[in-house]
Amino acid sequence: MKIAIGNDHAAVALKKEILAYLQEKGYEMINVGTDQETSFHYPVSGYRVAKMVAAGEADLGILICGTGVGISLAANKVKGIRCCVCSEPYTAKMSREHNNSNILAFGARVVGPDLAKMIVDEWLNAKFLGGRHQTRVDMIMEIEATQELKAAQE
Numbered sequence: 001m002k003i004a005i006g007n008d009h010a011a012v013a014l015k016k017e018i019l020a021y022l023q024e025k026g027y028e029m030i031n032v033g034t035d036q037e038t039s040f041h042y043p044v045s046g047y048r049v050a051k052m053v054a055a056g057e058a059d060l061g062i063l064i065c066g067t068g069v070g071i072s073l074a075a076n077k078v079k080g081i082r083c084c085v086c087s088e089p090y091t092a093k094m095s096r097e098h099n100n101s102n103i104l105a106f107g108a109r110v111v112g113p114d115l116a117k118m119i120v121d122e123w124l125n126a127k128f129l130g131g132r133h134q135t136r137v138d139m140i141m142e143i144e145a146t147q148e149l150k151a152a153q154e
C-alpha cells in the first residue's frame with residue numbers, strides 16, 4: 001500500500017518518526033512534506049497529499065501540522081478528500097469505518113509519538129463498513145459536488 005505523508009515546520013520530527021515506523025511495517029511511503037524546521041506553509045503539504053490521494057497516486061494520506069487543523073482544512077478543499085483530525089485511536093478507527101476517511105491528520109503539538117503510532121495503527125487497520133454509512137458518505141460527496149443536499153430540502 002502507498003501512503004503519501006506531508007507536514008509543516010511544526011511536525012518535522014514526528015513526520016520522520018511516523019514515516020520510518022510505517023516503512024518498517026512495509027508500507028510504501030511518499031514524503032511530500034518539509035524536512036526542515038524553517039517556516040513552511042501547511043496548505044502546501046495538505047494540497048500535495050490530497051492531490052495524490054484524489055488522483056490515485058497514493059492509496060491513503062497522512063498529514064501532520066501543529067494541531068492537524070490547518071493542514072486538514074486545506075486537504076478537504078480537494079474534491080474526493082475526506083480528511084479527519086484524530087487525536088486518539090477511537091476516532092481514527094471510526095473515521096474509516098463510518099466516514100471512509102482517506103487522509104488522517106493529527107497535531108505534533110497535541111499528540112506524542114507513541115500515541116500518534118497508536119492512532120495511525122488503528123486507522124490503517126480499520127475498514128469502511130459501507131451500508132448505511134455509504135449513504136451518509138454519498139450525501140457528503142453530494143454537498144461537495146453540487147453545493148446542495150437534496151435530502152435537506154425534503
Ligand code: RB5
Nearest residue numbers: 010065066067069070071
Ligand atoms: C504553525 O505555527 C501552525 O499554525 C500550524 O502547524 C497548524 O497548527 C495550523 O493549523
